[in-house]
Amino acid sequence: SSGINAEYGGTDDDVTSKYSSQYEAHIDPFSAFNRREKHRKYVNLNSAERVVLNLGKMVLSDKVARHAVFFYSIVLHLMVFLVLYKFAVAEDCVQLSDCKEAYEAHMQQFHP
16 A cells, blocks of 8 residues: 555655545534535625625735735825815815806806
C-alpha cells in the first residue's frame, strides 16, 4: 500500500491526514447545521436579494472586481463633489433673491 502511494508522490500519512480531515469536516454536526441554515436562508430570499447576494459574492471574491468597484465609487464621489462645488460657486445665482427671480422668470417663460 505504501509503495502505491510512493509511486504517486505521496505517503500514507499524507493521504490519511488529507482524507481524515475531509471526513471529519463532512460528519461535523456544526458544519452540517451551518450548511442547512445557509441553504434555508438562501431559499427564503426573494429574487432581487439573491441577485444582490450573488453579485456581492462575485465582486468580493475577485481582487480585480474589488479594485474596479473601489475606483468606480471614488470617481463617482469626485464627480458629485465637483458638481456641488460648481453649483456652490456659480455666478448665475450669487444671492437667493437672484435665484428666486431667475426661477420666476423661467416659470413664466416656459410654464405659463
